[in-house]
Amino acid sequence: MKTLVWVEHDNAAMSDATLAVVTAASRLGEVHLLVAGSGCRAVAEEAAKVAGVGKVHLADDAAYANALAENIAPLVVDLMGHHDAFLAPATTTGKNIAPRVAALLDVMQISDILSVEGDKTFTRPIYAGNAIATVESTDEKLVITVRGTSFEKAGAEGGSAEIEDVSGAGDSGLSSFVGAEIAEGGDRPELTSANIVVSGGRALKDAETFEQYIMPLADKLGAGVGASRAAVDAGYVPNDYQVGQTGKIVAPEVYIAIGISGAIQHLAGMKDSKTIIAINKDEDAPIFQVADIGLVADLFKAVPELTDKL
Incomplete structure (x- = not known):
């Protein structure tokens, strides 16, 4: 079986999320990577060094x-003529591209x-992670998103x-890039790859208290x-900080939950953490x-x- 893995990147460097997908893909067969972007040959060269990868397909075009997703999905479908499975990380962008690929492949x-x-x-996982389903596909082609923490x-x-x-x-004409507001984290590690969260x-x-x-x-x-979804919805922090079923899935060595009650949707995003520390004044909070x-x-x-003593 030949697998095609979409490489998540910023046209300069590859995201760590891709490396976990390569591991999943290697359990299915030969691994090929797709680097789609503009001025991204350096990313392709980085991807070519990943252990276990047989080939890197480079699509360098301003449209990518x-x-x-509207531009990348048709590119993936073209390449699926020579591949049996398409895998993408279960990140915001990966979850945007994969369903379109599946729809086009029917x-x-x-x-x-x-x-x-x-x-x-x-x-x-199903039911917010409370049950694990074993599923078998009967489709000729597979389209899969991968939980990187697993x-x-x-x-x-x-x-x-x-x-x-x-x-x-190239450009499908279905969508256009207007702009991006990038949350600056300074020297802090990216949420999904951090050892401590x-x-x-x-x-x-409020936002000021969160910062303080x-x-x-x-x-x-x-x-x-x-942050919990409630904190994000209240405007304390950007959406990129959200941990949970509709946010990011994390499994760090240490997860510290402060002022989080522990709704099932939040627990689905962090309960695989190695050590969970909770601070809450409600002793009956589900997080405990x-x-x-x-x-x-x-x-x-x-x-x-706690901060002063560290």
């Missing part, structure tokens, strides 16, 4: 500069897989894949910063049911004390 997408059980058999990352070095230039239909909830009251209490603790720990360490306390007193 901003990873518009196949069922298999979303957010946790493991590869056979050539066409996989496990995936697979080890492939080695970024050690490969020497061939780079092959490919072309597609500090998350805040609605109890932090969460950011200093995260900076001292060298942690990524997350999954926490390894729980502190029933007023966060406005406990968090500054």
